[in-house]
Amino acid sequence: xxxxxxxxxxxxxxxxxxxxxxxxxxxxxxxxxxxxxxxxxxxxxxxxxxxxxxxxxxxxxxxxxxxxxxxxxxxxxxxxxxxxxxxxxxxxxxxxxxxxxxxxxxxxxxxxxxxxxxxxxxxxxxxxxxxxxxxxxxxxxxxxxxxxxxxxxxxxxxxxxxxxxxxxxxxxxxxxxxxxxxxxxxxxxxxxxxxxxxxxxxxxxxxxxxxxxxxxxxxxxxxxxxxxxxxxxxxxxxxxxxxxxxxxxxxxxxxxxxxxxxxxxxxxxxxxxxxxxxxxxxxxxxxxxxxxxxxxxxxxxxxxxxxxxxxxxxxxxxxxxxxxxxxxxxxxxxxxxxxxxxxxxxxxxxxxxxxxxxxxxxxxxxxxxxxxxxxxxxxxxxxxxxxxxxxxxxxxxxxxxxxxxxxxxxxxxxxxxxxxxxxxxxxxxxxxxxxxxxxxxxxxxxxxxxxxxxxxxxxx
Amino acid sequence: xxxxxxxxxxxxxxxxxxxxxxxxxxxxxxxxxxxxxxxxxxxxxxxxxxxxxxxxxxxxxxxxxxxxxxxxxxxxxxxxxxxxxxxxxxxxxxxxxxxxxxxxxxxxxxxxxxxxxxxxxxxxxxxxxxxxxxxxxxxxxxxxxxxxxxxxxxxxxxxxxxxxxxxxxxxxxxxxxxxxxxxxxxxxxxxxxxxxxxxxxxxxxxxxxxxxxxxxxxxxxxxxxxxxxxxxxxxxxxxxxxxxxxxxxxxxxxxxxxxxxxxxxx
Numbered sequence: 092x093x094x095x096x097x098x099x100x101x102x103x104x105x106x107x108x109x110x111x112x113x114x115x116x117x118x119x120x121x122x123x124x125x126x127x128x129x130x131x132x133x134x135x136x137x138x139x140x141x142x143x144x145x146x147x148x149x150x151x152x153x154x155x156x157x158x159x160x161x162x163x164x165x166x167x168x169x170x171x172x173x174x175x176x177x178x179x180x181x182x183x184x185x186x187x188x189x190x191x192x193x194x195x196x197x198x199x200x201x202x203x204x205x206x207x208x209x210x211x212x213x214x215x216x217x218x219x220x221x222x223x224x225x226x227x228x229x230x231x232x233x234x235x236x237x238x239x240x241x242x243x244x245x246x247x248x249x250x251x252x253x254x255x256x257x258x259x260x261x262x263x264x265x266x267x268x269x270x271x272x273x274x275x276x277x278x279x280x281x282x283x284x285x286x287x288x289x290x291x292x293x294x295x296x297x298x299x300x301x302x303x304x305x306x307x308x309x310x311x312x313x314x315x316x317x318x319x320x321x322x323x324x325x326x327x328x329x330x331x332x333x334x335x336x337x338x339x340x341x342x343x344x345x346x347x348x349x350x351x352x353x354x355x356x357x358x359x360x361x362x363x364x365x366x367x368x369x370x371x372x373x374x375x376x377x378x379x380x381x382x383x384x385x386x387x388x389x390x391x392x393x394x395x396x397x398x399x400x401x402x403x404x405x406x407x408x409x410x411x412x413x414x415x416x417x418x419x420x421x422x423x424x425x426x427x428x429x430x431x432x433x434x435x436x437x438x439x440x441x442x443x444x445x446x447x448x449x450x451x452x453x454x455x456x457x458x459x460x461x462x463x464x465x466x467x468x469x470x471x472x473x474x475x476x477x478x479x480x481x482x483x484x485x486x487x488x489x490x491x492x493x494x495x496x497x498x499x500x501x502x503x504x505x506x507x508x509x510x511x512x513x514x515x516x517x518x519x520x521x522x523x524x525x526x527x528x529x530x531x532x533x534x535x536x537x538x539x540x541x542x543x544x545x546x547x548x549x550x551x
Numbered sequence: 552x553x554x555x556x557x558x559x560x561x562x563x564x565x566x567x568x569x570x571x572x573x574x575x576x577x578x579x580x581x582x583x584x585x586x587x588x589x590x591x592x593x594x595x596x597x598x599x600x601x602x603x604x605x606x607x608x609x610x611x612x613x614x615x616x617x618x619x620x621x622x623x624x625x626x627x628x629x630x631x632x633x634x635x636x637x638x639x640x641x642x643x644x645x646x647x648x649x650x651x652x653x654x655x656x657x658x659x660x661x662x663x664x665x666x667x668x669x670x671x672x673x674x675x676x677x678x679x680x681x682x683x684x685x686x687x688x689x690x691x692x693x694x695x696x697x698x699x700x701x702x703x704x705x706x707x708x709x710x711x712x713x714x715x716x717x718x719x720x721x722x723x724x725x726x727x728x729x730x731x732x733x734x735x736x737x738x739x740x741x742x743x744x745x746x747x748x749x750x751x752x753x754x755x756x757x758x759x760x761x762x763x764x765x766x767x768x769x770x771x772x773x774x775x776x777x778x779x780x781x782x783x784x785x786x787x788x789x790x791x792x793x794x795x796x797x798x799x800x801x802x803x804x805x806x807x808x809x810x811x812x813x814x815x816x817x
Contacts, residue, residue: 145719146718147715147718166723167718167719168723168726172719173720174715176716180713181716193717193720194721197730198721241720242719
């Protein structure tokens, strides 16, 4: 039998809770000794994935292998993994020593060996001499250290960490990050780390897995993920970024924000709509001069410690975030410049909304589970299956859910320099994408309408 | 003057005064009277005679020991019946409906005498003899909810993460129970034991009704003595019972503090 190089293999795994899809066809391979971080906003399914690997929940579809052994149905106590829980989950009826020795005692390890291993685990987490303390008398950071010691003392093949530092304050979190990284190097075991903190992920990981809405968006090294985000979600989630609509004029030429820039990307074709990402620290800001590619006025300037963060309204009406060591106070005219290498061009996932629908009568079409009025269509009969297209900017959102033909929730907001690009999850289950100048909040319930002249219908 | 009066009534502390007065007249005074009566004879002269009589009198002593025996049997039976029930009700994956839980607690809402009379009627109907068996049955029936409820309460409040942590560290379901669930539910168990044991030691109505007055419990002895005008001796017996209960609840309180995990009802 051929043994695989991967210690964890997640193959086509899906998980449903009732109608809700928590994980949708996840594939993930983890190499032995790797530090892998699963990163995503809350509710993206990252914790569910970790719980499936730990065995607290079972997959709806697909399988999971650890060290080449299929363990999809194995109960948690027989899996060669240990978990560090977000809320520590230390046993309140046991002291520090007995908490850490819990797993060893279950394995009937001889007493002197337990003693030795617990001592060295405590040393590893910097908690020597705390053996006989009550766990309730420890601070949050100390409790988390004990929880880590309790997991690593069992020498698992894989250590799973579920947002272990989320409850700690910033300073403590930074210290613990460094310690975790050292621990990973010393122990040489595989770490699977779940977090919503992108900075933590960038600091700690060998590999980052970015998740959103139950799907893996991108897998890569921290550098890859930061410098070459695969789509606007990843670009927006990892670090600060300016994301703008652009057009790939030809190879190594991209137009956005009313200017044509040199860039290093090619192979997109000519006059293709793209998303452009520029990190705020990659924009040069200076007093107006001929070298400037864009000119504008600073609208705000905030001191951030190491650098200043400024918003610049360009003459073409785009708002860009710029970070620089020098401050340009609000109201000042400035010039901006971006070097070709710092412009990251991404293929657009879509350029308009497309839905599958059905013609009901001459001027009504059904899609997203609702009946919409449309203009009379030539050559399309009632009952025909059709493809419906609606431009992002032609979807109208209303405050009052009842005013819309259908309703939905705002799931994701992306600022595109001069407008917002919203992802609205409709009650039908499919997403609809909207360009708007109005300010909405994440989670807003909205009514959705589309005027008849903006619905394009093609026969399938 | 009016201002200071109104301030006095506005203070939250002042609101407890009516209850404090009530406590003094109906709880503290009677307790002091019991102590006074048990250390005096009919003429009001100080004596230890009442206690001597108890120690010398094999009948009263036997009843005392028998009562404690019955109380222990009742408490243990309630624990053995009540723990599994509480456990099953508290586990989400058994999916016990809320109404079921209410049904378990429901007997607590009915007066103890009515329940006992109903038990008598039931035994009559089934043509079962009244006596010791009926007495133990009646006790268990009456006090079982007092065992189930506190245990259910602690189990239900238990952090599910602890169970997952134990599984994760290699505990099979049996070990999860013995190493984590059982020790963490001890406060509830102790509350349950106290709530069942204390009333079963002192009850007399259940014994009277379910044994046709054939079996005497300690409570019955106390009641008979007082009924027959032997106030001093009766008071001494009550004091002995009070001390027993007091010692027990002191002992369990200590346990509770050590556990540092609230959830019991006491």
